[in-house]
Amino acid sequence: MKYALKGALVAAMMAVPGLAFAEAESDDPIIIVQNNWTSQLVLSYVVGKALEAEGYTVEYAPSDSQLQFQAIADGDMHFQVEAWEGSMKSAFEKAVENGMVDAGTHSAATREEWWIPNYVLEKCPGAGSWQGLDRCAEMFATAETKPKGRFVGPPADWGKNYADRIDALEMNFEAINVGQAATLWAELQSAYDRKEPIVLFNWTPNFIESKFEGQFVDFPAPSAACNEVKEWGPNPNATGDCGAPHSGWLKKAAWSGLAEKYPGAWSMMQNIDFSNAQIAAAALMVDVDGMEPEEAAEKWIEDNADVVAGWKG
Amino acid sequence: MTEVMAHRPSEGLSLARLPGWVHFALIMVAGVLLSLVWEGATRWPEAWVIPAEPWLTGYIEWLKNDATIFGVEFKEITRGIGAALKAPVKWAEYLLYRGFKGIGLGPLPWVAVAAGVIIFAHWVGDWKLVALCVFSMIYLAVFNVWKDSMKTMTIVIVAVPMAALLGVVLGIWVTRSRIAERIFTPMFDLMQAIPHMAYLAPVAALFAFGPVTALIATVIFAMPPMARCTILGLQTVSSDVLEAGQMSGCTKRQALWKVALPSSKRTLMLGLNQVVMQTLAMVVIASIAGATGLGHKLLYSLQQLRLGVAIEQGIAITLIAIVLDRLTQAYAYKETDHFAAEKSWVQRHKHMLTFLVILVVSYIAAEFYRWVNIPPSKFTYMVDGEKVTLFDAKQLARTIDAALREFNTWAYPYINPIRDWTTINVLIPTRDFFLWLPWPVFVGVIALAALRLGGLGVMLLCIALAMSFIVTGFWEQAMKTTYVVLIAATISVLIGVPLGVLAANPVLLMPPILMLIGIIEIYQIVAWLLVPLTVPDIVIFSTTIDIAVFATIAVLAVLFLALSPRLREVIFIVFAIKQIVDVIFWILSLLITLISSIGGGDVSGFSAALMSGLPSAAWIVTALLLLRGVGDGLFQGSPLVNLAQFFQSVTRVILSTCDTLQTFPSFIYLIPAIMLFKIGDFANIFAIIPYAMVPAIRYTYLGLKRIPPVTVEAAIANGTTPMQRLWKVELPVALPEIMLGLNQTILFALAMTAITALIGSTDLGQEVVRSISTQNFGRGILAGLFIAALGIIADRLIGSWAAERKRQLGVA
Amino acid sequence: MQAEAQIKCRNLWKVFGANPKQFLKKHHGNPSAEALNEEGYIGAVQDVSFDVNQGEILIIMGLSGSGKSTLIRCITRLNDPTAGEMEYEGRDLLKLSDRELIDIRRHKMGMVFQNFGLLPHRDVLENVAFPLEVQGVPKADRVERAKQMIELVGLGGRESYFPRELSGGQQQRVGIARSLAVEPDIWFLDEPFSALDPLIRAEMQDEFIRLQTMLKKTIVFITHDFEEATKLADRIGIMKDGRMVQMDTPEQIVLNPADDYVAEFAKNAPHERIVSVRAIMGPVAADAVGSVESTAKIGSCAEQVLTGEHPVAVVDPATHEVVGSIDRHRIATSIFGRRAA
Incomplete structure (x- = not known):
């Protein structure tokens, strides 16, 4: 008797989520991917809240910035609002081959390049350009790289080979790859506090520009010829002797089943388009004003009601 | 004496009679000479590399996309399992933070959860436990981590029972069946020796991305200690107890469930403790695979360089681990109330009743007051119409950040010269030595050591393991890992063993x-x-x-x-x-x-x-x-x-708190390490040491504590000073145990290489981490396996030595 | 002994090693000590045959490693013997199915262990009730029965204590109570008092005698303590290196040891408590004063004989005839003489 009662209880308890399932079946949640940097978090909440306002159920799922694309292709997650050319190009393209949908490009342009804090210019006035920087290379040296200067490069898996560019331009630098983006910022923060010379990989838009004063280093402008014609560029004997494009793409990624399952949401997602200024504003509320990402999203929607309304059209 | 003689190789083989160091020297010279005449001895020839990596990647891709079993797609099966596992997770989610929308019921109000935990603590434990729970609940509330803690708990409350149950079942099976023993014992070794990051990507690919992946990865990682403890517990039940059970007429099933398992409760509880700790230690990594909650927030905080917030979140994880552990332990050891029968129903169920009342009241109150449902993000009160903040976690976090940065700026000038000197004079030469080493020397030395310590079987195993990364083209990464781990382990032991000695000999x-x-x-x-x-x-x-x-x-x-x-x-x-x-x-x-x-x-x-x-x-x-x-x-x-x-x-x-402290996410101290030491092996080694040092301390302490008191008393009676006693009696007797500590230190250091890869390294750990993002399943799994291989080589060499030494000392 | 045998053992062997059955077969069931040694086998029990009679206390004695514990584990089938035959009340013990064996253990056998073998997670009451619980006796009945047993061993009032809260002697009382809870016909005790202090041991031995006079069980008792054996035994079997060297009454063992090994034990035995007057009396003496019974132990009449000037007549208690006489000299020689020798 006792066991029967217990059994019934357990069964009843198991049935409760079952009920909830049955209820949710009619409108399955749309799962929006969240990564671990500010602008992405705020914008994903912005999109989520906009969808919720239209009556969709939305869930947020955290994910690694690389694992996510395969998950979107498989339909485990449905929408990613920020896919960066610089760091995610290969994973993105591979997932598109496997069935993920490219949901369009934002008007925001992204840039990735060598970057120096402004105080470096005081010690090495020419550091704003690559030749000037190269002349002060020794200033950036550490025990491992001596006598060469150290360039703190992006995580190795972001598919950027700066060692090749250093060779092509015959610079007196050595590229050290970090393990994750947070490592870059730790290096920067630490050097910044000590006003120690540092040159590192950086991109825009991100929260760095609101916290640290600095600038990108100028390299020879990129062109198709740079990578194909040896004679092109400062080094007549090498290809790749130029900088990165000044405007990389920022895309949206989506699950292929969205169009069929949530046609309304899908058309909204295609319309979503953020500019650099909008993204910066979103990140600023968190990084500088200390808001929580969710609060910031609410504020952003309030401030940009017309933009959000435009997505429905 | 005769035994010692018997172990000597028979006479006649003149080479075998040479002293040991000559053998090692011969192997090294031969290896180096070989590398001079044959380039392949320095670098495994490109043409001979076994393409294990594309095979493995291809195999997993095939499993994922094309494999079928009896006409059912393999992917469907794994996805089906994934979906089945989703049910309990969903249920936990509804209960803890989503609410049952179907029946219009919210999630458990925080007041009810906190009260529940505290009431439970009061029921099973003493006032210290209650105080711990009260403190922890307040902490989670005022540091704004309540909701994320509940999200984390959804995985935890499913993973812990699952891992524990699975561990007990497998453990029982291993003690029952030879075949199961053959299969699972090495598997448990592997499951723990492979860095957890190595199997995140394939698990995610096969079992749907999201909380389920996190759940599976957590269970894989947390289960082996439970299984090991079950095996150990069942094997060490005293024979008298087992025979008493048999003579009482137990059937086999009764003997297991009524005698053997309850008698090994202590060991089983140790297993459960490990499960809880490992589960919480996985929180951050699980978030990479789609678990939401504290881990995800912590990575975000680190990404933003908000160390103070990350520390607050890390402490929350540790607190949850401590509370869960202490509650389960207290529940297991709760004294049965012999006078229960004499008390009224209400008296006997007063804890339950109190909780039910609070639950109902808080559910109702939550409808009217939001703070009953979720703790407020700021605790404020009104003074003369003005809002005053009682406590602001964010402000404290900023203060911690500022303090850390100030410390960094202050300490850097003193530390940097040390870093530079060590890097130039120790780290780089050691690394270059390992990279220069011809592989036949490496394999030969390991093989000879294995032969002398453990015999032919161990030697063959070690050769196979060492060759595995050579023939697949991972030599360079493996050597970088070896060098980092060797240095980190050496330093850990140099610090840890003296600490262990001091802990065991307070007078010293x-x-x-x-x-x-x-x-x-x-x-x-x-x-x-x-x-x-x-x-x-x-x-x-x-x-x-x-x-x-x-x-x-x-x-x-x-x-x-x-x-x-x-x-x-x-x-x-x-x-x-x-x-x-x-x-x-x-x-x-x-x-x-x-x-x-x-x-x-x-x-x-x-x-x-x-x-x-x-x-x-x-x-x-x-x-x-x-x-x-x-x-x-x-x-x-x-x-x-x-x-x-x-x-x-x-x-x-x-x-005893060392265990618990290991749930404090190691990710957090990577950042200060980078700030102080910059990217490089010095920072890597520094980040490994606090983690790897713990077993060195613990095993030294236990080794010294386990010396039979008679031995120590005899030494005292012989008139030794404390120092003489330590050097001439205690340390030699405890040495096997200390060496097992070294063994664990190496394993811990190896495990950390996958974490320090996030600082920036070029070793096997980096391969593991990189494979997650590149979706190169084969490369990640292989690199993980090779880290495990290095660990198993160390384990077999040191383990054989310690077992033999213990046998000689008669303390096996 | 006129009583019939309850347990019969014939040519029992228990050999430990790689392939003991094969090994025994190769040596035609009777390997030599050299063969055992050479091929790395251990003959824990070697060719042992004996009977356990209804209602007797049979004590198996030997030094540690002599095979006595293995022997008792063979009889209870905790270990299966390598070769030989065993019968329990006419049933072949070795041919029992698992089910039948469990049944016999549940109803016929009780066993007490050297280190008590109490279940650490159960209190006294639950420990004692355990054998009843596993055979499915309803709770009220088994609690009732267990309480009786606890009362019997003098632990009334401690039902809710856990083993760790009891002294060694008390723990063994629980072990005894548990083994008696199923009212076994035959009671095995494996060095039950060896782990106890000498004083407690003596107390427990007396307790054991008290219980036996009430219960009259057939008992197989293992000990390495010759004095304990002589105090409690009807018969003693002495084991050495796996073989049963001698099995006889205590008196016979003391008076007629089978070999030097047994004699060494017997030498230090308290003769006055073991040897009866009949065994050392002289011929009927004319000047005898007073009388003692011929079955009396010499210790009980020593004072009477030693303090008198004259020999004392020895009388057969059955026939009341004088069958001999005993004097100071004989007593002194019997008690002290062998020590001088």
Whole structure:
């Protein structure tokens, strides 16, 4: 008797989520991917809240910035609002081959390049350009790289080979790859506090520009010829002797089943388009004003009601 | 003696009669000579590389996309399992933070959860447990981590029972079946030796991305200790108990469930403890695979360089681990109430009833007051119509950030030369040596050592493991891993073993403690003289007192052991009073600056006070210890003996919390390591050491504690001094155990290489991490397996040695 | 002994090693000590045959490693013997199915262990009730029965204590109570008092005698303590290196040891408590004063004989005839003489 009662209880308890399932079946949640940097978090909440306002159920799922694309292709997650050319190009393209949908490009342009804090210019006035920087290379040296200067490069898996560019331009630098983006910022923060010379990989838009004063280093402008014609560029004997494009793409990624399952949401997602200024504003509320990402999203929607309304059209 | 003779190789083989070092030397010379005539001995020829990586990647892709079993797609099966596992996770989600929308019921209100935990603690434990729970619940509420904690708990409350149950079942199976033993024992080794990051990507690909992947990865990682403990527990039940069960007429099933399992409860509970710890240790990594909650938030905080927030979140994870562990342990050891029958129903169920009342009331109240449902993000109260913040976690976090940065700026000039010197003179040469090493030398030395220590079987295994990364083209990464791990393990042992010795021999602790106090004093004075901090006057005052006291004490400290007992007591008293004064000043200065900074004042004042107070923080413990020693000592017996006893209980507590502290996410201390040391192997090694040092301390402590008291007493009776006893008796007898500690240290260090890859490295750990993002399943799994291979080689070599040595000492 | 045998053992072997059955077969069931040694086998029990009679206390004695514990584990089938035959009340013990064996253990056998073998997670009551619980006796009945047993061994009032809260002697009382809870016909005790202090041991031995006079079980008792054996036994079997060297009454063992090994044990035995007057009496003496019974132990009449001037007549208690006489000299020689020898 006792066991029967217990059994019934357990069964009843198991049935409760079952009920909830049955209820949710009619409108399955749309799962929006969240990564671990500010602008992405705020914008994903912005999109989520906009969808919720239209009556969709939305869930947020955290994910690694690389694992996510395969998950979107498989339909485990449905929408990613920020896919960066610089760091995610290969994973993105591979997932598109496997069935993920490219949901369009934002008007925001992204840039990735060598970057120096402004105080470096005081010690090495020419550091704003690559030749000037190269002349002060020794200033950036550490025990491992001596006598060469150290360039703190992006995580190795972001598919950027700066060692090749250093060779092509015959610079007196050595590229050290970090393990994750947070490592870059730790290096920067630490050097910044000590006003120690540092040159590192950086991109825009991100929260760095609101916290640290600095600038990108100028390299020879990129062109198709740079990578194909040896004679092109400062080094007549090498290809790749130029900088990165000044405007990389920022895309949206989506699950292929969205169009069929949530046609309304899908058309909204295609319309979503953020500019650099909008993204910066979103990140600023968190990084500088200390808001929580969710609060910031609410504020952003309030401030940009017309933009959000435009997505429905 | 005859036994020793029997182990000698038979005469006639003249080579075999040469001393051991000659063998090693011969192998090395032969290997180096070989590398001179054959390039393939330096680098495994490109053409011979076995393409295991594309095979494995292809295999997993095939499993994922094309494989079928009896006409059912393999992917469908794994996805089906994934979907089935989703049900309990969903249920936990509804309960803890989503709410049952279907029936219009919200999630458990936080008031109810907190009350539930505290009531449960009261039911199963003593007031200390209740206090711990109250503190933890308040912490989770005021540090704004409640909702994320509940999200984390959804995985935890499913993963812990699953891992525990699976572990017990597999453990029982292994003790029952030879075949199961053959299959699972090495699998458990592998499951724990492979860095968890290595199987995240394939698991995610096969079983749907999201919480389920996190759940599976967590269970894989947390289950083996439970299985091991089950096996150990079942195998060590006393034969008398088992036979008594048999003679009572138990069937096989009764013998297992009524006799063997309950009798090994202690060991099983140890297993459960490990499951809880490992599950919480996985929280951050699980978030990479789609688990939401604290882990995800913590990575975000680190990404934003908000170290203070990350530390607060990390502490929340650790607190949850401690609470879960203590609650389960207390529940398991709860005394049955023999007078239950005499009490009324209400009395017997008062805890349950209280909880139900609170539950219902809070559910209703939650409809009207939001703070009943979710703790408010700011605790404010109104004074004269103005909002005053009672406590602001964010402000505290910013203060911590500022303090850390200030410390970094301050310490860097002192630390950087050390870093540079070590990098140039130690790290780089060692690395280059390992990279230069011809592989036949590496394999040969390992093989010879394995042959001598463990025999032919061990040798063949070690050769196979070592060759595995050579023939697949991972030699360079494996050597970089080997070098980092060897150095980190060496340092860990050099620090950990003395600490373990001191923990086990508290009397030996006295001189070093006094020395330490002296050093801290010197440091404090130097800091005060050299570093112009904006320190509140009160701190300067306390430092001035230090200078006065120090001159006397420093001299006395060195002479300490030569002093008369009475004089020692006097010193203790002086110290104790001085400490108390110092600590009171420190707390005062902290309070003043803290209040002013929270009120919107200057943060740097606080962090400066924190800085100058850090040495004093170390003193708090010292002061308490000394006070206790003096207090007892003055009234009864020798203060030294009392102190020794007190230290003993303190070290026991500290060691038992070591486990728990390992749930503090290691990711957090990567960032300060980078800030202080920049990217590089020095930072990697530094980040590995605190983690890898723990087993060295623990095993040394246990090894010394397990020496039969008779042995120690005999040594005392023979007239040894404490130092002689340590060197000539205790350490030799405890050596096998200490070596097992070294073994664990190496395994821990290997596991950490996958984490330090996030600083930036080029070893196997980096391959594992990189494979996650590149979706190169084969490469990640292989790199993980090779890390495990290195670990197993070390384990077999050291394990064989320790087993043989224990046998010789007759303590096996 | 006129009583019939309850347990019969014939040519029992228990050999430990790689392939013991094969090994025994190779040596035609009777390997030599050299063969055992050479091929790395251990003959824990070697060719042992004996009977356990209804209602007797049979004590198996030997030094540690002599095979006595293995022997008792063979009889209870905790270990299966390598070769030989065993019968229990006419049933072949070795041919029992698992089910039948469990049944016999549940109803016929009780066993007490050297280290008590108490279940650490159960209190006294639950430990004692355990054998009843596993055979499915309803709770009220088994609690009732267990309480009786606890009362019997003198632990009344401690039902809710856990083993760790009891002294060694008390723990063994629980072990005894548990083994008796199923009212076994035959009671095995494996060095039950060896782990106890001498004083407690003596107390427990007396307790054991008290219980036996009430219960009259057939008992197989293992000990390495010759004095304990002589105090409690009807018959003693002495084992050495796996073989049963001698099995006889205590008196016979003391008076007629089978070999030097047994004699060594017997030498230090308290003769006055073991040897009866009949065994050392002289011929009928004319000057005898007073009388003692011929079955009396010499210790009980020593004072009477030693303090008198004259020999004392020895009388057969059955026939009341004088069958001999005993004097100071004989007593002194019997008690002290062998020590001088």
